[in-house]
Amino acid sequence: MGEAEHAQRVGEEIGLAIDHAACDPAAWDTVMAEIGRLLPGVWPVLQVVDAAAGTGLPLVYWGWDPAAVAAYEAHYGAVNPWISVILSTPTMVSMHSEERMPASSLRHTEFYADWLSRLGGMTASSGVKLIDADGRLAVLNLQHDLARASRAHGRLAAVMERIGPRMRRAIETNRACFPAGAAFAAGETLLERVADPAFVVTRDLRLVEASRTGHVLLAEGDVLRVGALDRIQARDPRLAGAMAREAALACGGPPMGGGMPGPVRIGAETWQVTAIGLRQDLRGVVGMARLLAPDQLALVVLRRAAAESGGQDRLARFGLSPAEVRLALLMDGSRSLVQAAESLGIRHETARSQLRQVFAKLGVSRQSELAVFILRLKDRA
Structure with missing residues (x-):
């Protein structure tokens, strides 16, 4: 073979x-x-x-x-x-x-x-x-x-x-x-779990069902609307292209070049598009509509992308104190906690206490996770 x-x-x-x-x-x-x-x-x-x-x-x-x-x-x-x-x-x-x-x-x-x-x-x-x-x-x-x-x-x-x-x-x-890793509640459907605008669509973007926030976005009509043949239409051509590409890939399109499309800026907002293919046997994803829907369906999710900022400013937005920011920026994998404490002129016990606060505020639990996060911040600074 x-x-x-x-x-x-x-x-x-x-x-x-x-x-x-x-x-x-x-x-x-x-x-x-x-x-x-x-x-x-x-x-x-x-x-x-x-x-x-x-x-x-x-x-x-x-x-x-x-x-x-x-x-x-x-x-x-x-x-x-x-x-x-x-x-x-x-x-x-x-x-x-x-x-x-x-x-x-x-x-x-x-x-x-x-x-x-x-x-x-x-x-x-x-x-x-x-x-x-x-x-x-x-x-x-x-x-x-x-x-x-x-x-x-x-x-x-x-x-x-x-x-x-x-x-x-x-x-x-x-x-x-699953932002908190929680499982489905009894009778809960996938769309009910999505806080962002989400849509179950066919390969050509015909709407089958939408999440609550998806319905709101469609009703507002500034970003998306439902056009002829119940197809979702994005008013911005770049967003339209990203949605069409993601839906096609999720419904079995070519796997090559499958990186995420870049964020699309529309006015003061930036949108990121992602999609996955859905099997017909997924529990309650589209309710009774699944009996009439075609075999190939995609869940398309639109997320408002966060704006980038400098490393120190971004860490501060997570609630880190100035001392915790200084320690976090040193924990990029190039030195141990002992060495970081020496560099900052603080006791090892103080550094350990600050590191625990950094972990809690950033939502990480290991130094390897923190090192990756800090390296990426520095890379984009």
Whole structure:
């Protein structure tokens, strides 16, 4: 079987699990298990950092020793030399460790000596950055042995290209529908969970059902309206193009080039569009209308994007005090908390207390999450 055929078959099987996880965040464990089953010799791990929304998620993985994951979350993720490579790589572009930062170049680092070298030979990886925007980062990593790095390079890249856009859309739906990670209440539908304007549509944007805020946006008519044949029409051509592209991709369009469309500024507001495909068996998504709807449906969500500001100002907007801002900006993975305390001229106990406040206010729970957030702030400063 050729690489393209293999990627299509594997991608579709994994994609079914991804679609389920879009409407049930607890199902990401099943997605990782499917990747491990269909790609033997690979340990998948998904990391999502969403400090801007205060909903940082734990690592989701398969095949890993939980002790190794716990050590990564507690310390080694914050000193991972690969963070800089991940942040500088565009979304939806496959990364391979032996091409970008081979294991042999890391032997002198604490990360390699005390963590990577103890993974039983699994010292190479392939990965793809799914999301990198507004203080949020999502990365899929496929850990494997060194021999596989050259042998399966093309195959892993092809699979990631197939499933990457689908995973990104599922993560965006999790964020829109499950901001606190809560499960569905009895009788609750997916649309009822979405605070942002959301619409169940066909591939050509015919409206099937809308969320409460979606109905409000349509009624106002300034951004969207319902036109002929019940199709949703955006008054701004850029927003119209983003919605059409996302709906088509979510309904089974070509997987290539599936990065998120950029924000669309309309007057004083900036909108971000995302969409996922919906199966007909999803519980109560479109009520009785699903009996008459076509097989291919998409959930299109419009979010008002947050405006960017400087790193210090942005941290202050999260409620950090000036002292907490100074400490947070030092915690970019380049130094330990002890070293940061020394640099600021404060006691280690004081730094620990401030760091706990930083974690609470930013909605993160690990130094690795904080390091990614701070590096991204500095990168955009």
